[in-house]
Amino acid sequence: MIDPIILQPGGDWRAQAEVFEEIFFVFLALGTLVGTIVVAYTLWNVYKYRDDGGEPKESFDAPTVGELPTGQGGPKAKKLFLSFGLSAIVVISLVVYAYGILLYVEEGPDTGDEGDIEILVEGYQFGWEYEYPNGHTTTGEMVVPADQRIDIEVTSRDVWHNFGSSELRIKSDAIPGETNSNWFSVSSEEVEAQGGEATYRVECFELCGQGHSAMKGQITVLPQDEWREWYEETGGDAAEGNSSSASVSAAVGGVPA
Template identity: 85%
Template sequence: MIDSLILQQGSDWRAQAEVFDEIFFVFLALGTLIGTIVVAYMLWNVYKYRDDGGEPKEDFDAPVVGELPTGQGGPKAKKLFLSFGLSAIVVISLVVYAYGILLYVEEGPDAGEEGDIEILVEGYQFGWEYEYPNGHTQTEELIVPADQRIDIQVTSRDVWHSFGSSELRIKSDAIPGETSTNWFSVSSEEVEAQGGEATYTVECFELCGQGHSAMKGQITVIPEDEWEEWYAGTEGENASRIDGTAVGGVPA
Protein backbone atom coordinates (compact mmCIF):
# COMPACT_ATOMS: atom_id res chain seq x y z
CA MET A 1 0.00 0.00 0.00
CA ILE A 2 1.12 3.54 -0.78
CA ASP A 3 0.41 4.72 2.74
CA SER A 4 2.49 1.94 4.28
CA LEU A 5 5.47 2.63 2.03
CA ILE A 6 5.42 6.40 2.41
CA LEU A 7 4.25 7.00 5.94
CA GLN A 8 4.89 3.95 8.08
CA GLN A 9 8.52 2.94 8.19
CA GLY A 10 9.04 0.39 10.95
CA SER A 11 7.49 1.76 14.12
CA ASP A 12 7.86 5.42 13.12
CA TRP A 13 4.24 6.54 12.91
CA ARG A 14 3.29 9.97 11.72
CA ALA A 15 0.67 12.04 13.45
CA GLN A 16 -2.25 13.36 11.44
CA ALA A 17 -1.07 16.92 12.08
CA GLU A 18 2.26 16.11 10.39
CA VAL A 19 0.49 14.55 7.41
CA PHE A 20 -1.81 17.52 6.86
CA ASP A 21 1.10 19.94 7.31
CA GLU A 22 3.02 18.06 4.62
CA ILE A 23 0.06 18.15 2.21
CA PHE A 24 -0.32 21.89 2.80
CA PHE A 25 3.39 22.49 2.21
CA VAL A 26 3.48 20.41 -1.01
CA PHE A 27 0.46 22.17 -2.50
CA LEU A 28 1.73 25.58 -1.37
CA ALA A 29 5.20 24.98 -2.82
CA LEU A 30 3.93 23.62 -6.15
CA GLY A 31 1.25 26.30 -6.40
CA THR A 32 3.83 29.04 -5.78
CA LEU A 33 6.30 27.53 -8.27
CA ILE A 34 3.75 26.98 -11.04
CA GLY A 35 2.10 30.34 -10.40
CA THR A 36 5.47 32.09 -10.66
CA ILE A 37 6.28 30.31 -13.94
CA VAL A 38 2.86 31.06 -15.46
CA VAL A 39 2.87 34.73 -14.46
CA ALA A 40 6.48 35.18 -15.62
CA TYR A 41 5.69 33.54 -18.98
CA MET A 42 2.62 35.72 -19.37
CA LEU A 43 4.59 38.91 -18.66
CA TRP A 44 7.30 37.81 -21.07
CA ASN A 45 4.71 37.35 -23.84
CA VAL A 46 3.10 40.69 -23.00
CA TYR A 47 6.48 42.34 -23.50
CA LYS A 48 7.48 40.31 -26.55
CA TYR A 49 4.23 40.82 -28.45
CA ARG A 50 3.53 44.36 -27.29
CA ASP A 51 2.30 46.89 -29.83
CA ASP A 52 5.29 49.10 -30.55
CA GLY A 53 3.49 51.08 -33.24
CA GLY A 54 5.35 49.46 -36.12
CA GLU A 55 4.12 47.17 -38.89
CA PRO A 56 3.78 43.49 -37.93
CA LYS A 57 6.17 41.01 -39.50
CA GLU A 58 4.93 39.06 -42.51
CA ASP A 59 5.29 35.69 -40.73
CA PHE A 60 3.53 36.87 -37.56
CA ASP A 61 0.70 34.45 -36.83
CA ALA A 62 -1.70 36.67 -34.91
CA PRO A 63 -4.30 34.98 -32.69
CA VAL A 64 -7.90 35.12 -33.83
CA VAL A 65 -10.87 35.20 -31.45
CA GLY A 66 -12.58 31.80 -31.45
CA GLU A 67 -9.72 30.07 -33.28
CA LEU A 68 -8.75 26.57 -32.11
CA PRO A 69 -5.38 24.93 -32.85
CA THR A 70 -5.53 22.53 -35.78
CA GLY A 71 -3.11 20.09 -34.20
CA GLN A 72 -1.08 19.92 -37.44
CA GLY A 73 2.19 21.06 -36.00
CA GLY A 74 1.68 24.81 -35.84
CA PRO A 75 3.54 26.73 -33.13
CA LYS A 76 0.35 27.61 -31.26
CA ALA A 77 -0.81 23.97 -31.29
CA LYS A 78 2.53 22.78 -29.92
CA LYS A 79 2.44 25.27 -27.05
CA LEU A 80 -1.14 24.40 -26.19
CA PHE A 81 -0.63 20.65 -26.12
CA LEU A 82 2.68 21.00 -24.27
CA SER A 83 1.06 23.10 -21.55
CA PHE A 84 -1.90 20.69 -21.40
CA GLY A 85 0.41 17.68 -21.09
CA LEU A 86 2.50 19.25 -18.34
CA SER A 87 -0.62 20.33 -16.45
CA ALA A 88 -2.07 16.82 -16.70
CA ILE A 89 1.14 15.30 -15.32
CA VAL A 90 1.18 17.70 -12.37
CA VAL A 91 -2.53 17.23 -11.55
CA ILE A 92 -2.45 13.41 -11.84
CA SER A 93 0.71 13.25 -9.71
CA LEU A 94 -0.91 15.40 -7.01
CA VAL A 95 -4.07 13.28 -7.05
CA VAL A 96 -2.10 10.03 -6.65
CA TYR A 97 0.08 11.54 -3.93
CA ALA A 98 -2.84 13.06 -1.98
CA TYR A 99 -4.94 9.89 -2.28
CA GLY A 100 -2.13 7.69 -1.00
CA ILE A 101 -1.31 9.95 1.91
CA LEU A 102 -4.96 10.43 2.88
CA LEU A 103 -5.43 6.65 3.00
CA TYR A 104 -3.07 6.72 5.95
CA VAL A 105 -5.19 9.38 7.66
CA GLU A 106 -8.34 7.35 7.01
CA GLU A 107 -7.02 3.94 8.07
CA GLY A 108 -4.26 4.89 10.49
CA PRO A 109 -1.08 2.94 11.23
CA ASP A 110 -1.16 -0.75 11.99
CA ALA A 111 -1.61 -1.78 15.61
CA GLY A 112 1.45 -2.72 17.63
CA GLU A 113 2.02 -6.01 19.37
CA GLU A 114 -0.13 -4.98 22.33
CA GLY A 115 -2.88 -3.52 20.15
CA ASP A 116 -4.37 -0.08 20.15
CA ILE A 117 -5.82 1.86 23.05
CA GLU A 118 -9.53 2.34 22.46
CA ILE A 119 -11.33 5.07 24.39
CA LEU A 120 -15.01 5.94 24.41
CA VAL A 121 -15.62 9.68 24.17
CA GLU A 122 -19.11 10.84 25.18
CA GLY A 123 -20.22 14.42 24.77
CA TYR A 124 -22.82 16.07 26.98
CA GLN A 125 -23.99 19.60 27.65
CA PHE A 126 -21.37 20.95 28.16
CA GLY A 127 -18.32 18.73 28.48
CA TRP A 128 -16.63 15.46 27.55
CA GLU A 129 -16.41 12.16 29.39
CA TYR A 130 -13.76 9.56 28.59
CA GLU A 131 -14.04 5.84 29.34
CA TYR A 132 -10.91 3.69 29.22
CA PRO A 133 -10.80 -0.05 28.42
CA ASN A 134 -10.59 -0.93 32.12
CA GLY A 135 -13.82 0.95 32.88
CA HIS A 136 -12.12 4.01 34.36
CA THR A 137 -13.91 7.23 33.45
CA GLN A 138 -13.00 10.86 33.82
CA THR A 139 -14.02 14.22 32.44
CA GLU A 140 -12.28 17.28 31.07
CA GLU A 141 -8.85 15.64 30.60
CA LEU A 142 -7.94 12.69 28.40
CA ILE A 143 -4.58 11.21 29.38
CA VAL A 144 -2.84 9.02 26.79
CA PRO A 145 0.68 7.67 26.15
CA ALA A 146 3.12 8.81 23.48
CA ASP A 147 4.07 6.60 20.52
CA GLN A 148 0.74 4.75 20.63
CA ARG A 149 -2.19 4.77 18.26
CA ILE A 150 -5.21 6.02 20.21
CA ASP A 151 -8.58 4.95 18.78
CA ILE A 152 -11.55 7.00 19.90
CA GLN A 153 -15.23 6.04 19.66
CA VAL A 154 -17.21 9.27 19.77
CA THR A 155 -20.90 9.59 20.72
CA SER A 156 -23.26 11.87 22.65
CA ARG A 157 -25.74 11.42 25.49
CA ASP A 158 -27.99 14.38 24.63
CA VAL A 159 -27.63 16.63 21.56
CA TRP A 160 -25.28 16.82 18.59
CA HIS A 161 -21.69 17.74 19.43
CA SER A 162 -18.42 17.54 17.52
CA PHE A 163 -15.27 16.38 19.26
CA GLY A 164 -12.02 17.74 17.92
CA SER A 165 -8.60 19.27 18.42
CA SER A 166 -7.26 21.74 15.88
CA GLU A 167 -3.69 21.14 17.02
CA LEU A 168 -3.97 17.39 16.39
CA ARG A 169 -6.08 17.86 13.22
CA ILE A 170 -8.82 15.51 14.45
CA LYS A 171 -12.57 16.03 14.40
CA SER A 172 -15.47 13.58 14.82
CA ASP A 173 -19.22 14.14 15.10
CA ALA A 174 -20.82 13.13 18.39
CA ILE A 175 -24.39 12.08 17.61
CA PRO A 176 -26.84 10.52 20.10
CA GLY A 177 -27.37 6.82 19.34
CA GLU A 178 -24.48 6.70 16.86
CA THR A 179 -20.74 6.20 17.11
CA SER A 180 -18.05 7.71 14.91
CA THR A 181 -14.44 6.55 14.96
CA ASN A 182 -11.14 8.36 14.68
CA TRP A 183 -7.54 7.99 15.80
CA PHE A 184 -4.54 10.07 16.69
CA SER A 185 -0.95 9.57 17.76
CA VAL A 186 1.69 11.83 19.31
CA SER A 187 5.39 11.04 19.16
CA SER A 188 7.66 10.96 22.17
CA GLU A 189 9.81 13.58 20.44
CA GLU A 190 6.88 16.00 20.53
CA VAL A 191 6.28 15.20 24.20
CA GLU A 192 9.93 15.87 25.00
CA ALA A 193 9.79 19.12 23.03
CA GLN A 194 6.97 20.29 25.31
CA GLY A 195 8.89 19.51 28.49
CA GLY A 196 7.85 15.90 29.08
CA GLU A 197 4.10 16.48 28.85
CA ALA A 198 2.29 17.55 25.67
CA THR A 199 -1.14 19.18 25.97
CA TYR A 200 -3.73 19.86 23.28
CA THR A 201 -7.01 21.75 23.55
CA VAL A 202 -10.28 19.89 22.90
CA GLU A 203 -13.26 21.84 21.62
CA CYS A 204 -16.80 21.23 20.42
CA PHE A 205 -17.21 22.25 16.79
CA GLU A 206 -21.01 21.91 16.66
CA LEU A 207 -23.29 24.58 18.11
CA CYS A 208 -24.97 22.66 20.95
CA GLY A 209 -26.51 25.19 23.33
CA GLN A 210 -25.79 28.16 25.55
CA GLY A 211 -22.63 26.61 27.00
CA HIS A 212 -21.13 25.63 23.64
CA SER A 213 -18.24 28.10 23.78
CA ALA A 214 -17.22 26.79 27.22
CA MET A 215 -17.29 23.14 26.14
CA LYS A 216 -13.55 22.62 26.19
CA GLY A 217 -11.23 19.92 27.45
CA GLN A 218 -7.65 18.80 27.18
CA ILE A 219 -5.67 15.90 25.78
CA THR A 220 -2.53 15.25 27.80
CA VAL A 221 0.18 13.02 26.31
CA ILE A 222 2.87 11.61 28.60
CA PRO A 223 5.69 9.05 28.14
CA GLU A 224 4.45 5.49 27.84
CA ASP A 225 6.04 4.23 31.05
CA GLU A 226 4.51 7.08 33.05
CA TRP A 227 1.12 6.43 31.48
CA GLU A 228 1.23 2.72 32.28
CA GLU A 229 1.94 3.55 35.92
CA TRP A 230 -0.94 6.06 35.98
CA TYR A 231 -3.29 3.65 34.20
CA ALA A 232 -2.50 0.80 36.58
CA GLY A 233 -3.61 3.04 39.44
CA THR A 234 -7.03 3.65 37.90
CA GLU A 235 -8.27 0.08 38.27
CA GLY A 236 -11.74 0.12 39.82
CA GLU A 237 -11.67 3.91 40.10
CA ASN A 238 -13.94 6.54 38.54
CA ALA A 239 -12.86 10.15 38.32
CA SER A 240 -15.48 12.91 38.58
CA ARG A 241 -18.37 11.41 36.64
CA ILE A 242 -21.00 13.98 35.73
CA ASP A 243 -24.63 13.04 36.31
CA GLY A 244 -26.54 16.01 34.97
CA THR A 245 -24.76 18.50 37.22
CA ALA A 246 -23.45 21.88 36.18
CA VAL A 247 -20.20 22.23 34.25
CA GLY A 248 -18.40 25.55 34.23
CA GLY A 249 -21.36 27.18 35.91
CA VAL A 250 -23.71 26.25 33.05
CA PRO A 251 -26.65 24.01 34.01
CA ALA A 252 -27.08 20.83 32.00
Protein backbone atom coordinates in the same frame (compact mmCIF):
# COMPACT_ATOMS: atom_id res chain seq x y z
CA MET B 1 7.07 9.71 -1.18
CA ILE B 2 3.83 7.74 -0.97
CA ASP B 3 5.21 4.32 -0.03
CA PRO B 4 6.73 5.30 3.35
CA ILE B 5 3.32 6.62 4.39
CA ILE B 6 1.04 3.93 2.95
CA LEU B 7 3.09 0.82 3.69
CA GLN B 8 4.30 1.92 7.10
CA PRO B 9 6.94 -0.83 7.56
CA GLY B 10 7.39 -1.96 11.15
CA GLY B 11 6.79 0.77 13.69
CA ASP B 12 7.72 3.56 11.30
CA TRP B 13 4.42 5.45 11.15
CA ARG B 14 3.39 9.03 11.66
CA ALA B 15 0.68 11.03 13.32
CA GLN B 16 -2.21 12.58 11.42
CA ALA B 17 -0.94 16.09 12.17
CA GLU B 18 2.40 15.33 10.49
CA VAL B 19 0.67 13.83 7.44
CA PHE B 20 -1.62 16.83 6.97
CA GLU B 21 1.31 19.21 7.38
CA GLU B 22 3.14 17.33 4.61
CA ILE B 23 0.11 17.54 2.31
CA PHE B 24 -0.13 21.28 2.97
CA PHE B 25 3.58 21.79 2.29
CA VAL B 26 3.52 19.77 -0.96
CA PHE B 27 0.48 21.63 -2.32
CA LEU B 28 1.85 24.99 -1.19
CA ALA B 29 5.30 24.38 -2.73
CA LEU B 30 3.96 22.99 -5.99
CA GLY B 31 1.26 25.65 -6.25
CA THR B 32 3.83 28.39 -5.67
CA LEU B 33 6.17 26.90 -8.29
CA VAL B 34 3.46 26.47 -10.93
CA GLY B 35 1.97 29.88 -10.16
CA THR B 36 5.37 31.56 -10.48
CA ILE B 37 6.03 29.88 -13.83
CA VAL B 38 2.59 30.77 -15.22
CA VAL B 39 2.74 34.39 -14.08
CA ALA B 40 6.32 34.80 -15.34
CA TYR B 41 5.45 33.28 -18.73
CA THR B 42 2.37 35.50 -19.00
CA LEU B 43 4.36 38.64 -18.21
CA TRP B 44 7.05 37.62 -20.68
CA ASN B 45 4.44 37.24 -23.43
CA VAL B 46 2.86 40.56 -22.47
CA TYR B 47 6.23 42.24 -22.94
CA LYS B 48 7.19 40.29 -26.07
CA TYR B 49 3.94 40.93 -27.91
CA ARG B 50 3.28 44.44 -26.62
CA ASP B 51 1.99 47.05 -28.99
CA ASP B 52 4.92 49.40 -29.64
CA GLY B 53 3.02 51.46 -32.19
CA GLY B 54 4.85 50.00 -35.19
CA GLU B 55 3.65 47.70 -37.94
CA PRO B 56 3.53 44.01 -36.97
CA LYS B 57 5.98 41.63 -38.63
CA GLU B 58 4.72 39.61 -41.55
CA SER B 59 5.58 36.38 -39.70
CA PHE B 60 3.48 37.35 -36.68
CA ASP B 61 0.41 35.10 -36.47
CA ALA B 62 -1.95 37.07 -34.28
CA PRO B 63 -4.55 35.05 -32.34
CA THR B 64 -8.23 35.72 -32.79
CA VAL B 65 -11.06 35.37 -30.32
CA GLY B 66 -12.38 31.79 -30.24
CA GLU B 67 -9.54 30.42 -32.35
CA LEU B 68 -8.47 26.81 -31.77
CA PRO B 69 -5.18 25.23 -32.91
CA THR B 70 -5.41 23.38 -36.20
CA GLY B 71 -3.55 20.40 -34.76
CA GLN B 72 -1.20 20.23 -37.75
CA GLY B 73 2.03 20.89 -35.94
CA GLY B 74 1.93 24.65 -35.82
CA PRO B 75 3.61 26.54 -32.94
CA LYS B 76 0.26 27.29 -31.30
CA ALA B 77 -0.74 23.63 -31.28
CA LYS B 78 2.62 22.56 -29.85
CA LYS B 79 2.37 25.05 -27.01
CA LEU B 80 -1.19 24.04 -26.25
CA PHE B 81 -0.52 20.31 -26.12
CA LEU B 82 2.72 20.82 -24.18
CA SER B 83 0.96 22.87 -21.52
CA PHE B 84 -1.96 20.41 -21.44
CA GLY B 85 0.40 17.45 -21.05
CA LEU B 86 2.40 19.06 -18.25
CA SER B 87 -0.78 20.11 -16.45
CA ALA B 88 -2.19 16.59 -16.70
CA ILE B 89 1.00 15.10 -15.25
CA VAL B 90 0.97 17.53 -12.32
CA VAL B 91 -2.74 17.04 -11.55
CA ILE B 92 -2.69 13.23 -11.84
CA SER B 93 0.43 13.03 -9.67
CA LEU B 94 -1.20 15.16 -6.99
CA VAL B 95 -4.40 13.11 -7.08
CA VAL B 96 -2.51 9.82 -6.69
CA TYR B 97 -0.30 11.25 -3.95
CA ALA B 98 -3.17 12.81 -1.97
CA TYR B 99 -5.43 9.76 -2.38
CA GLY B 100 -2.74 7.43 -1.06
CA ILE B 101 -2.08 9.60 1.97
CA LEU B 102 -5.77 10.09 2.74
CA LEU B 103 -6.26 6.32 2.64
CA TYR B 104 -3.60 6.07 5.33
CA VAL B 105 -5.36 8.75 7.39
CA GLU B 106 -8.69 6.97 6.95
CA GLU B 107 -7.45 3.50 7.89
CA GLY B 108 -4.77 4.48 10.37
CA PRO B 109 -1.37 2.86 10.89
CA ASP B 110 -0.83 -0.78 11.70
CA THR B 111 0.90 -0.72 15.08
CA GLY B 112 1.68 -4.44 15.01
CA ASP B 113 2.43 -5.84 18.45
CA GLU B 114 2.36 -2.48 20.22
CA GLY B 115 -1.39 -2.67 20.74
CA ASP B 116 -3.90 0.17 20.49
CA ILE B 117 -5.69 2.13 23.17
CA GLU B 118 -9.41 2.62 22.62
CA ILE B 119 -11.23 5.39 24.44
CA LEU B 120 -14.93 6.18 24.36
CA VAL B 121 -15.56 9.92 23.99
CA GLU B 122 -19.04 11.09 24.96
CA GLY B 123 -20.16 14.67 24.48
CA TYR B 124 -22.83 16.35 26.55
CA GLN B 125 -24.09 19.86 27.16
CA PHE B 126 -21.49 21.23 27.73
CA GLY B 127 -18.42 19.04 28.18
CA TRP B 128 -16.62 15.81 27.32
CA GLU B 129 -16.39 12.52 29.19
CA TYR B 130 -13.74 9.90 28.43
CA GLU B 131 -14.06 6.21 29.29
CA TYR B 132 -10.93 4.05 29.29
CA PRO B 133 -10.70 0.28 28.65
CA ASN B 134 -10.80 -0.51 32.38
CA GLY B 135 -14.01 1.47 32.88
CA HIS B 136 -12.31 4.50 34.45
CA THR B 137 -13.81 7.82 33.34
CA THR B 138 -12.50 11.36 33.31
CA THR B 139 -14.27 14.60 32.52
CA GLY B 140 -12.64 17.41 30.59
CA GLU B 141 -9.20 15.80 30.27
CA MET B 142 -8.10 12.77 28.26
CA VAL B 143 -4.77 11.30 29.38
CA VAL B 144 -2.88 9.18 26.84
CA PRO B 145 0.68 7.89 26.28
CA ALA B 146 3.13 9.07 23.64
CA ASP B 147 4.23 6.90 20.70
CA GLN B 148 0.93 5.03 20.76
CA ARG B 149 -2.00 4.92 18.41
CA ILE B 150 -5.09 6.17 20.26
CA ASP B 151 -8.41 5.00 18.82
CA ILE B 152 -11.43 7.03 19.83
CA GLU B 153 -15.12 6.19 19.52
CA VAL B 154 -17.08 9.44 19.59
CA THR B 155 -20.76 9.73 20.53
CA SER B 156 -23.17 12.04 22.36
CA ARG B 157 -25.71 11.62 25.15
CA ASP B 158 -27.97 14.54 24.19
CA VAL B 159 -27.58 16.71 21.06
CA TRP B 160 -25.15 16.85 18.13
CA HIS B 161 -21.60 17.86 19.03
CA ASN B 162 -18.29 17.65 17.18
CA PHE B 163 -15.17 16.51 19.00
CA GLY B 164 -11.97 17.99 17.60
CA SER B 165 -8.48 19.26 18.23
CA SER B 166 -7.03 21.65 15.66
CA GLU B 167 -3.47 20.99 16.79
CA LEU B 168 -3.84 17.23 16.34
CA ARG B 169 -5.86 17.63 13.11
CA ILE B 170 -8.74 15.45 14.32
CA LYS B 171 -12.51 16.03 14.10
CA SER B 172 -15.39 13.62 14.59
CA ASP B 173 -19.13 14.16 14.80
CA ALA B 174 -20.69 13.22 18.14
CA ILE B 175 -24.21 12.03 17.34
CA PRO B 176 -26.68 10.54 19.87
CA GLY B 177 -27.11 6.80 19.32
CA GLU B 178 -24.19 6.59 16.88
CA THR B 179 -20.40 6.33 17.14
CA ASN B 180 -17.73 7.70 14.84
CA SER B 181 -14.22 6.29 14.86
CA ASN B 182 -10.99 8.26 14.62
CA TRP B 183 -7.40 7.99 15.78
CA PHE B 184 -4.43 10.15 16.66
CA SER B 185 -0.90 9.85 17.97
CA VAL B 186 1.73 12.10 19.51
CA SER B 187 5.45 11.36 19.36
CA SER B 188 7.69 11.32 22.41
CA GLU B 189 9.82 14.00 20.73
CA GLU B 190 6.83 16.34 20.77
CA VAL B 191 6.20 15.53 24.43
CA GLU B 192 9.82 16.29 25.30
CA ALA B 193 9.64 19.53 23.32
CA GLN B 194 6.77 20.65 25.56
CA GLY B 195 8.68 19.91 28.75
CA GLY B 196 7.78 16.26 29.36
CA GLU B 197 4.00 16.71 29.13
CA ALA B 198 2.20 17.75 25.95
CA THR B 199 -1.25 19.33 26.09
CA TYR B 200 -3.71 19.98 23.26
CA ARG B 201 -6.97 21.88 23.42
CA VAL B 202 -10.23 20.10 22.62
CA GLU B 203 -13.22 22.04 21.31
CA CYS B 204 -16.74 21.41 20.08
CA PHE B 205 -17.07 22.37 16.41
CA GLU B 206 -20.85 21.97 16.21
CA LEU B 207 -23.20 24.68 17.50
CA CYS B 208 -24.91 22.78 20.32
CA GLY B 209 -26.51 25.36 22.59
CA GLN B 210 -25.85 28.40 24.77
CA GLY B 211 -22.73 26.87 26.35
CA HIS B 212 -21.17 25.82 23.05
CA SER B 213 -18.30 28.31 23.23
CA ALA B 214 -17.35 27.05 26.70
CA MET B 215 -17.37 23.37 25.67
CA LYS B 216 -13.63 22.90 25.83
CA GLY B 217 -11.38 20.14 27.07
CA GLN B 218 -7.80 18.97 27.00
CA ILE B 219 -5.75 16.03 25.78
CA THR B 220 -2.70 15.41 27.94
CA VAL B 221 0.08 13.23 26.52
CA LEU B 222 2.58 11.62 28.92
CA PRO B 223 5.67 9.49 28.36
CA GLN B 224 4.66 5.82 28.27
CA ASP B 225 6.14 4.91 31.67
CA GLU B 226 4.39 7.84 33.37
CA TRP B 227 1.13 6.99 31.66
CA ARG B 228 1.38 3.35 32.86
CA GLU B 229 1.78 4.58 36.43
CA TRP B 230 -1.23 6.85 36.01
CA TYR B 231 -3.29 4.05 34.45
CA GLU B 232 -2.44 1.60 37.24
CA GLU B 233 -3.64 4.14 39.80
CA THR B 234 -7.03 4.23 38.06
CA GLY B 235 -7.38 0.48 38.50
CA GLY B 236 -5.97 -0.56 35.12
CA ASP B 237 -3.51 -3.44 34.80
CA ALA B 238 -1.00 -1.57 32.62
CA ALA B 239 1.61 -3.71 30.85
CA GLU B 240 5.24 -3.37 31.83
CA GLY B 241 7.03 -2.43 28.61
CA ASN B 242 6.10 -3.39 25.06
CA SER B 243 7.78 -6.81 25.02
CA SER B 244 4.53 -8.73 25.36
CA SER B 245 1.73 -7.90 22.96
CA ALA B 246 -0.67 -10.05 24.97
CA SER B 247 -0.03 -7.99 28.09
CA VAL B 248 -0.53 -4.77 26.20
CA SER B 249 -3.73 -6.04 24.64
CA ALA B 250 -5.00 -7.06 28.08
CA ALA B 251 -4.11 -3.65 29.47
CA VAL B 252 -5.49 -1.55 26.65
CA GLY B 253 -8.12 -3.69 24.97
CA GLY B 254 -11.34 -2.58 23.33
CA VAL B 255 -13.81 -0.08 24.66
CA PRO B 256 -16.30 -1.65 27.06
CA ALA B 257 -19.70 -2.24 25.54
